[in-house]
Amino acid sequence: MKLALASSSASVESARKQPAIQVSNLSIVFDTNRGQTIAVDRVSFDVAPGEFVCIVGPSGCGKSTVLNTIAGLEVPFEGDILVEGSRVYSPRPDVGMVFQQPHLFPWKSVRRNIAHGPRMLGKSRTEANAIADDLIAMVGLKRFADAYPNTLSGGMQQRVAIARALANQPRVLLMDEPFGALDAQTRAVMQDNLLELRDRIKATIVFVTHDIDEAIVLADRVLIMSAGPGRILREVAVKLPRPRSSSIMVEPIYLSLKKDCLDVIRAEGLRAFNQSDAS
Amino acid sequence: MQDGTSARLEIALRTDGRGRRPDSARLRRLNILVGALSLPLFIGLWELVSRSGTVNMVLFPPPTVVAAAVLEWIRSGQFLGDLLASLFRVTTGFIVGGALGILLGILTGQFPIISSLLSPLFHILRPIPPIAFVPIVILWFGLSETGKLFLVVWGVFFTVWLSTHIGVQKVDRGLIRAALMLGTPRRQMLQEIVLLGALPYIVVGLRTAVSISFYTLVAAELAGAFAGIVYRIEIAQQNLQTGQVMGGLATLGLISFIADRLFAALAERTVWWR
Numbered sequence: 069m070k071l072a073l074a075s076s077s078a079s080v081e082s083a084r085k086q087p088a089i090q091v092s093n094l095s096i097v098f099d100t101n102r103g104q105t106i107a108v109d110r111v112s113f114d115v116a117p118g119e120f121v122c123i124v125g126p127s128g129c130g131k132s133t134v135l136n137t138i139a140g141l142e143v144p145f146e147g148d149i150l151v152e153g154s155r156v157y158s159p160r161p162d163v164g165m166v167f168q169q170p171h172l173f174p175w176k177s178v179r180r181n182i183a184h185g186p187r188m189l190g191k192s193r194t195e196a197n198a199i200a201d202d203l204i205a206m207v208g209l210k211r212f213a214d215a216y217p218n219t220l221s222g223g224m225q226q227r228v229a230i231a232r233a234l235a236n237q238p239r240v241l242l243m244d245e246p247f248g249a250l251d252a253q254t255r256a257v258m259q260d261n262l263l264e265l266r267d268r269i270k271a272t273i274v275f276v277t278h279d280i281d282e283a284i285v286l287a288d289r290v291l292i293m294s295a296g297p298g299r300i301l302r303e304v305a306v307k308l309p310r311p312r313s314s315s316i317m318v319e320p321i322y323l324s325l326k327k328d329c330l331d332v333i334r335a336e337g338l339r340a341f342n343q344s345d346a347s
Numbered sequence: 348m349q350d351g352t353s354a355r356l357e358i359a360l361r362t363d364g365r366g367r368r369p370d371s372a373r374l375r376r377l378n379i380l381v382g383a384l385s386l387p388l389f390i391g392l393w394e395l396v397s398r399s400g401t402v403n404m405v406l407f408p409p410p411t412v413v414a415a416a417v418l419e420w421i422r423s424g425q426f427l428g429d430l431l432a433s434l435f436r437v438t439t440g441f442i443v444g445g446a447l448g449i450l451l452g453i454l455t456g457q458f459p460i461i462s463s464l465l466s467p468l469f470h471i472l473r474p475i476p477p478i479a480f481v482p483i484v485i486l487w488f489g490l491s492e493t494g495k496l497f498l499v500v501w502g503v504f505f506t507v508w509l510s511t512h513i514g515v516q517k518v519d520r521g522l523i524r525a526a527l528m529l530g531t532p533r534r535q536m537l538q539e540i541v542l543l544g545a546l547p548y549i550v551v552g553l554r555t556a557v558s559i560s561f562y563t564l565v566a567a568e569l570a571g572a573f574a575g576i577v578y579r580i581e582i583a584q585q586n587l588q589t590g591q592v593m594g595g596l597a598t599l600g601l602i603s604f605i606a607d608r609l610f611a612a613l614a615e616r617t618v619w620w621r
């Protein structure tokens with residue numbers, strides 16, 4: 069299968085020991101009608117090839133903004149961002165993105181939605197459809213290949229969005245709260261799905277969420293951010309065995325990891341609360 | 348399976364053996380029946396009132412007289428000419444006005460600089476009823492066909508322009524960002540995303556423009572013509588042939604109704620993913 073290619077090149081990459089993503093001193097300032105807002109303040113982190121990093125943090129701390137910047141979606145920023153060793157100026161096909169909303173093209177069937185990327189990169193319709201059909205099988209939507217997005221449930225739509233992002237075989241996959249709008253059960257299923265997929269595609273993944281459980285279940289490393297302005301408070305390495313599934317959430321090591329994270333978050337919450345009280 | 352049957356049984360028991368389905372089916376049949384009776388009932392009543400002697404039959408002729416007038420109109424050979432003349436004006440005006448509206452709507456919706464240039468002008472011209480342009484159109488074009496087309500094009504254009512403009516502006520930014528992430532070149536964004544995203548709005552604009560093209564047709568033909576359905580209505584009025592006046596009105600109603608229905612069917616197919 070074509071998707072196996074990504075894994076072999078990822079291992080070549082790791083042999084060179086070059087990070088897949090390097091963010092250094094990233095600051096993002098927005099001009100608003102109430103003056104300037106510092107959305108992100110000197111954030112630095114690296115992501116190794118094939119690594120799965122989760123970013124957690126309260127609403128408005130700049131998680132989406134950071135992700136959009138890495139994606140090359142017009143965000144004014146200072147600092148340096150290198151993806152696969154080169155600077156990012158605009159969206160590039162080796163960086164895929166899954167948004168909080170599926171943003172599927174309503175006028176295209178599931179198959180055509182997924183085939184869109186390969187088509188845009190110059191693949192023939194037959195080739196693109198073959199890629200799409202592989203991915204449709206992978207996300208378990210064979211019965212819905214010819215359905216239109218408005219006939220699918222939220223979870224199914226998000227699966228299509230993930231498949232669509234994978235169709236260009238991205239080396240880096242950015243995911244912005246992709247399961248944020250789903251109910252708890254669907255969410256757990258989707259997390260297990262993603263873990264399974266991830267073992268097959270071996271892409272580098274940066275996953276944003278504000279659910280600490282989701283972050284620990286999925287990630288190799290969790291970056292905890294604080295709000296106003298967005299900074300990285302702490303990095304927590306998640307040394308849980310793989311393959312994993314969401315059932316890991318009852319294990320003692322899992323719970324102690326979660327406690328570590330919650331302590332950081334609680335301390336920061338208190339600090340922010342006292343600060344707002346004082347001013 | 349077992350569960351499904353027992354649940355259905357339970358519902359059947361609770362509703363006294365009458366599920367919701369049979370009831371709503373009966374209601375629907377009744378509605379269809381009443382709908383089928385609507386026109387005959389109205390025409391019959393009209394016939395009765397006209398012949399009852401309470402109204403002046405010359406001014407308010409019964410449907411039978413109207414039908415006779417229409418038949419006579421058809422037999423004289425004028426009907427076909429009138430129909431074709433009116434249809435030609437409406438369709439040509441609609442197509443030209445619609446095409447211009449879509450084109451300029453895309454331009455102003457997509458390019459802020461073009462919008463800054465044209466939108467203020469269009470917003471000032473748009474609210475003026477096309478009928479108000481009849482005098483100047485006569486000055487400019489006389490009684491020529493160009494003047495009539497101008498009026499229809501004018502009426503259609505602004506409606507289609509505005510809905511296209513809004514449709515293009517309302518295209519989901521998320522779809523554009525998703526398309527960018529998938530490697531869609533910016534110069535292909537128009538055909539891949541923007542046009543399709545705006546399509547539902549464009550179709551609504553065009554459908555509104557169908558009835559507008561008939562309004563403006565009336566103005567255009569009243570301004571002076573040599574053939575056409577509204578022209579014939581005016582001539583009949585001058586000769587006090589009230590039957591033919593009413594026949595003309597009914598014809599106009601019928602063709603604009605058919606046009607609207609045809610367009611609705613077409614629209615459903617155009618926005619195929621709904």
Ligand SMILES: Nc1ncnc2c1ncn2[C@@H]1O[C@H](COP(=O)(O)OP(=O)(O)OP(=O)(O)O)[C@@H](O)[C@H]1O
Pocket residue numbers: 098099100105107125126127128129130131132133134278
């Ligand atoms: N285009 C913009 N113009 C002005 N301010 C912006 C813009 N985009 C984001 N911001 C500001 O930047 C900050 C971070 O926003 P961002 O959307 O990245 O937060 P987030 O962490 O993703 O939040 P959430 O969890 O709610 O999605 C917010 O204060 C927001 O108001």
Ligand SMILES: [Mg+2]
Pocket residue numbers: 131132133244245
């Ligand atoms: Mg966000």
